[in-house]
Every structure is written in C-alpha cells, then in structure tokens.
Amino acid sequence: MVKAAVLGASGGIGQPLSLLLAISPLVDELSLYDVVNTPGVGADLSHINSKANVTAFLPEGGEGLEKALTGCDIVVIPAGIPRKPGMTRDDLFKINAGIVRDLVTGVAKFCPKAFVLIISNPVNSTVPIAAEVLKKHDVFDATKLFGVTSLDVVRASTFVAAVVGGSPTDYKVPVVGGHSGETIVPLLSQITPKTEIPSDKLEALVKRIQFGGDEVVKAKDGTGSATLSMAYAGFKFAESLLRAVKGETLIIEPTYIFLEGVAGGQKIKDTVGGLDFFAVPVELGPSGAVRAINPLPQANDYEKALLEEAKKGLAGNIAKGTEFITPTSN
Numbered sequence: 001m002v003k004a005a006v007l008g009a010s011g012g013i014g015q016p017l018s019l020l021l022a023i024s025p026l027v028d029e030l031s032l033y034d035v036v037n038t039p040g041v042g043a044d045l046s047h048i049n050s051k052a053n054v055t056a057f058l059p060e061g062g063e064g065l066e067k068a069l070t071g072c073d074i075v076v077i078p079a080g081i082p083r084k085p086g087m088t089r090d091d092l093f094k095i096n097a098g099i100v101r102d103l104v105t106g107v108a109k110f111c112p113k114a115f116v117l118i119i120s121n122p123v124n125s126t127v128p129i130a131a132e133v134l135k136k137h138d139v140f141d142a143t144k145l146f147g148v149t150s151l152d153v154v155r156a157s158t159f160v161a162a163v164v165g166g167s168p169t170d171y172k173v174p175v176v177g178g179h180s181g182e183t184i185v186p187l188l189s190q191i192t193p194k195t196e197i198p199s200d201k202l203e204a205l206v207k208r209i210q211f212g213g214d215e216v217v218k219a220k221d222g223t224g225s226a227t228l229s230m231a232y233a234g235f236k237f238a239e240s241l242l243r244a245v246k247g248e249t250l251i252i253e254p255t256y257i258f259l260e261g262v263a264g265g266q267k268i269k270d271t272v273g274g275l276d277f278f279a280v281p282v283e284l285g286p287s288g289a290v291r292a293i294n295p296l297p298q299a300n301d302y303e304k305a306l307l308e309e310a311k312k313g314l315a316g317n318i319a320k321g322t323e324f325i326t327p328t329s330n
C-alpha cells in the first residue's frame with residue numbers, strides 16, 4: 001500500500017501532478033491538500049477509474065493537514081507562489097519559506113517517516129528549511145528529503161536535441177548544483193551517449209538550460225511559471241522513487257540533497273567547498289537515497305568555472321534557508 005500526498009494540490013503544478021499520481025499504478029491512496037479548491041479537484045479526480053483512492057482536504061483549522069498527511073509514505077510539495085516576469089526565484093522566499101516551514105512541520109508531526117519531495121521555490125533555500133524543521137522535530141533523515149531538480153534534466157535533454165538533432169529521449173545530461181540561474185550546472189561533456197556540442201553553440205546552450213524557467217515565465221506573461229513540464233518532471237521523480245521502493249534496482253535520478261547524510265555525499269561536499277546541499281545524480285532504493293554519485297572530477301575546465309559560480313550563489317541560498325529556521329547567534 002502506497003499513500004501519496006500533494007500539498008498545494010489545487011495549483012498550476014498541483015493539479016496535473018495529482019492527475020499523474022492518481023493514474024499511476026504505483027499509488028494506492030492519493031491525498032490532496034491546499035488552502036483552496038481541493039474539494040473540487042478531489043471530486044473530479046475521484047471519478048477516474050484508476051486504482052488510487054482520492055481524498056481531499058482544506059486546512060479545517062489545522063485538522064485538514066493532519067488528516068491529509070497521516071499514514072503517508074510520500075509527500076510532494078508544490079505549494080507556494082510562482083514567479084512573474086522580472087522576479088528571481090529568491091524573490092519568492094518571503095512568502096514560500098513560511099509555507100514550506102509550516103507544511104514540513106505537518107510532515108514531521110503526522111508522517112515523519114515519509115519521503116518528502118520539495119518543488120516550491122526557491123528550492124536552493126526551501127530544502128534547507130525543510131531539513132532544519134525536520135531536525136528540530138528529531139525526525140530528519142537525509143536519505144528521505146529531496147529537492148526536485150528533475151525539470152533541469154528534462155530541459156537539458158530537450159535543448160541538447162534542439163542543437164544536435166535526434167530525439168530528446170536519446171540524451172541523458174547530468175545537471176548538478178542547484179535550481180536557479182547560475183547555480184544550475186549542466187555537465188555537457190558527460191552526455192550519454194557521448195555527444196559533441198559544437199563550440200560555437202556551447203555557451204548559448206548552457207545559458208538556455210540555466211535560464212529555461214525564464215522562457216516560460218516570460219511566455220506566460222504574468223500568469224505564472226512552468227506547471228505542466230514541472231508536473232511531468234516531478235511525477236517522473238516520484239515514480240522513480242516508488243519503483244525503487246518496490247525493489248527495482250539501479251534507478252538513478254538527479255536531486256538536491258543534504259550531502260553528508262547520504263553515502264558518497266561527504267566526498268562531494270569536500271569537492272564543493274563544504275556546501276551542505278547540492279544536486280547530483282542519486283541512486284534510489286527501498287529506503288530512499290542509497291548513494292550520491294560524483295560526476296564532478298570529470299568536469300572540464302569550462303564546467304569547473306561554471307561550478308565556481310554555482311558554489312557562490314548556493315552558499316548564500318543555503319545559509320538563508322537554514323537561518324530562517326535556526327538563526328546563528330552572534
């Protein structure tokens with residue numbers, strides 16, 4: 001029996017993500033939670049003749065979150081405001097930091113052993129917030145907390161195909177670092193199968209992967225950011241995790257994790273100047289992250305320079321998230 005919850009289920013990401021989970025044969029129970037509109041979304045999804053039993057909750061003075069989360073094995077969180085043109089993801093911190101803190105507090109209280117997948121931006125900071133909240137409640141397990149960066153990888157293969165031809169599904173691109181602008185580092189020297197990017201196209205391709213989110217924000221012209229591609233990418237990650245839980249082996253997904261809590265992570269932490277969180281490919285197993293895979297030693301000089309930029313941005317983003325929950329006393 002697998003029970004999944006989506007927190008922020010009525011939103012632009014939440015609705016299509018809930019649809020994908022509702023029709024997945026890997027999900028037995030799907031619990032929807034949002035501050036608005038969940039009765040309607042839940043009634044709608046509950047008519048689908050898939051095996052998942054769908055339930056839906058509003059806050060109900062705190063009881064709704066408890067009901068939504070009790071017994072959950074996996075909690076996906078796309079709650080919070082999206083960007084408008086001219087905003088950075090960090091501009092979302094003011095509102096989304098508190099939303100993520102409160103929802104993860106619910107996870108800590110009502111389903112402390114669940115896998116937690118954070119989509120809400122700024123991911124570079126909201127995942128550290130989630131980690132601190134779980135630590136405060138003494139239930140933090142780094143192998144179960146994931147920042148969802150799979151959209152960067154989805155975009156990378158699509159944009160590589162646009163440059164070199166072929167189908168996007170042909171290419172696997174490791175994307176490491178974080179999830180905003182320069183903190184997103186595609187390792188194009190490690191595409192599988194081995195693929196040469198023409199040198200006159202390289203820089204523009206890297207920029208497109210780093211700032212792919214801006215393309216959608218601009219095109220949506222004030223009505224939000226990526227929702228459908230994010231629902232797809234978020235579902236792919238959740239599906240991989242659930243397949244690993246069911247015993248499938250050799251499943252590797254990129255994700256933003258607390259490095260020292262995952263096998264192989266400490267070595268990566270040392271390579272990235274002591275950053276606590278970093279996105280790398282991670283092997284998944286029945287209890288979550290089994291080991292972090294380190295593609296950094298093979299990075300070429302150009303990628304090493306990108307990594308230096310990413311490290312600077314990430315350090316500030318991580319500290320901001322951590323400090324929000326656990327201020328350092330001077």
Ligand SMILES: NC(=O)C1=CN([C@@H]2O[C@H](COP(=O)(O)OP(=O)(O)OC[C@H]3O[C@@H](n4cnc5c(N)ncnc54)[C@H](O)[C@@H]3O)[C@@H](O)[C@H]2O)C=CC1
Nearest residue numbers: 008010011012013034035078079080081082119120121230
């Ligand atoms: N990790 C990633 O790659 C990506 C992350 N995002 C982020 O995902 C978040 C959601 O984006 P959209 O779905 O487009 O926004 P949206 O505004 O369409 O939906 C957000 C939903 O969250 C709900 N919500 C707000 N406060 C809540 C609370 N305290 N508890 C439960 N639900 C609450 C809202 O009622 C709304 O239904 C944004 O922060 C966005 O930046 C978006 C795309 C990609």
Ligand SMILES: O=C([O-])CC(=O)C(=O)O
Nearest residue numbers: 083121151213214225226
């Ligand atoms: O760009 C945004 O604000 C939403 C996002 O994270 C993405 O599309 O990668």
